[in-house]
Amino acid sequence: MTAPVQTAPAAQTPEARYKVHASYVWLGSAGAVIALLFALLVTSGGSVISYLASGDSDALVGLIATSTTLFGFIMIAAIIIASRFFAYKHLYFTLSADEFCLCSGIFNKQQVHVPYPRIQSVDQNATLLQRIFGVCTVSIDTAGGASNKAVQVPYLTKAQAEWLRTQLFTHKMQAEQAAVANTAATAPATPSAAAAAAPAAQTGNVLDAGKQVWDEVGGIFAGAPQASQAVSYQYGLTNKELILAGISNNSAFAVIVVAILGVLAEALPLLTDVFGNESAHMANDLSSAITRGDILNTAVLSVVGVAVGIMVIIWVLSIIGSCVNYGGFQARRRGARIEVEHGLLQHALQGVDISRVQAVVIKQTFIRRLMGYCELSLSRVGAVSGDQTDSSQKNSRPDTGIVIHPFLKLSRVNEVLFGIVPEYQDVPQTPTPVSPKAMRRGLIRRALWQGSGFWCAVITCAVQIITHFLVGLDPDPYRTDASAVLGITDVLCAILYVLAVVLLVFDVAGAILWAKGSSFAHNRRFMQITNAGLSRETVNFPRQKIQYGCVRTNPLQRAAGTATICARTAAGVGGTTFTLIDVTQTDADAWLSWLEPRHMKTVGPQKDPVAEASPFVPAGPGQTPTQGA
């Protein structure tokens, strides 16, 4: 039975079994077969070639060996393909009235049931190969705590995937509205999005052309694009944003630079040895060696030039890689869900329902902060993506949530947020700063107890003292290498002391900026925590998503009249605690009172039980669940 997906979604019978695309068999086994072939070539290729090269004396043996290997290879490949074929035969999913069900397994049958209201988010990933053939993998996340895995439906055509996503979200919304109707008699009418009426002006970049090509060509089995709910707000990246995001998003670059510098440092003495032999004195000192002759000079210069060239090339390549990864970036609001897609070669589409968003995070790294830009992301309950066949890109950044804008000017944050998550438009605007005592305590904490510079200096000092002590213990005062060891140690320690001072300066600057810029705020429905410093992170989250709150004090804090507040949410894998150290004791107490549900009912400014129960119930035009049909 092939998938009846291209028909109208409403026409499907409730218990129809949908199969994934047939490319599951050959595209899925292609990878394994190629890997097998490669392994075969590596292990036995050498011996086969030597047989062939040795002439006709061993021709028969060579022939037998080759044919046996070939036969074995074909047998194993056939077994792989056959197992994929039978697995494909027994892999299907159903969409019943109240749950999604994925059935798989040849001998060990497995059925995964996902009730619609439990769906956290629906993601869609495609490798380059899958993308060429227009298929993708859909993963359905549920909030199952730390041990849960996303349910993965592999090898769906793009049309099927879009249809499935729409179906899942529609069912989910219907189920939730039924639940709301049971508890509250009236239909919810939360303040609707002001910005939703007017979609933002289209911004674009050079790589969007590539995305359009993909969209038009689609891939071989992609199928016709599915009609879906209306998009209320969407944006892409401008050229500038794309390139800046690419430049600032390669952390691997620093590692490469360090590695190349290390190799260079190893190679330079070798070079001086090779080229310095003709001169009378051995070149111990590099600076004198460079002045020694033209040959040496040019050799060193060329090595340095090549190294710098390689670095520049790698850097540019990594920037291009990041840009391609962000290419075709598009974030949009569609009904109650937020969709982000990116990746020119490896395509990823992340979709999350607004009620599943745990927090909105505005993050500024040091460089972004200098330029006045930030990264905007949504936290959600994370599933463990420990699938063995999963692409590595999901594992590399597990906790960042969904990046809805990688490089956004700070002045546009409100505009974008109100467009894509209008539910967050009344986040608190009057932050409470940390206690005045926090400056002193922050300096001591960040520059001393947790200060990288301080501990660097302490360890260096200890090493220096121990070295001097050990050398001083040496009974033979006439040994010449003792003073040499001491000299090298002192030079190294001096370098480390300078490094420690630099680090200490950064620590102190970070501590002062932290104390000046950190704050928290709460109003009727939202809470905001800002932790500043050299980098800066602001987290907005609804009161509804705080699982529990905790105020901690240690004796020193009690003496200073401060306390640490911790708001625990379920974001990420196994939960995330948003923490702010050293708010004043009275502010912390007020915050705890704010967290009490009873407090909200009696003291809160307006009593609005429906909105209180679910501030995220979507309202406004274009958001009714029947829109997609």
Added chain:
Amino acid sequence: MRALPESKLDPKIKFVWRINDAIWIIISFLICFGIAAVIAAIAAEEGNASWAPILLAAVAILFAALAVLCLIILPPIRYARWRYQLTDDFLDIAKGIIWKQRIVIPFIRVQNTDTRQGPIMRAFGLASVTVSTAAGEHEIPGLALAEAADVRDKAAELARIAREDV
């Protein structure tokens, strides 16, 4: 300053803590003392064992001090500082001797509640109530059985009324 929660644990929990601490202190004391004794014996073989009694005495004194601290000094203070309160909507916990904590858990966030009972607690007729949210759990360690069941059922009931997902 927020008023402290009203309910206290069952006083018998102090004995449970003492027995628990005594068990691990005795076990680790036997291990450490055994190792020290072996070292002393090896040193005696070689002839210079003048420091061996000092080592053994030091280990014994260390563990005696630990025993006094954990069995006599800490339990009453810990008991006095451990407070909780169940209101209609939330669970309020205050605990900690040096690092004090104040925790507010709204019942609408509670996923499940259960009572647990180990052999020592059972001997004293106590049970602990665990309240789990979507991001971590909290334990009220020592309540009389009936009270624990009551707390558990109340929390579960309140959590069921205000059902809401993460």
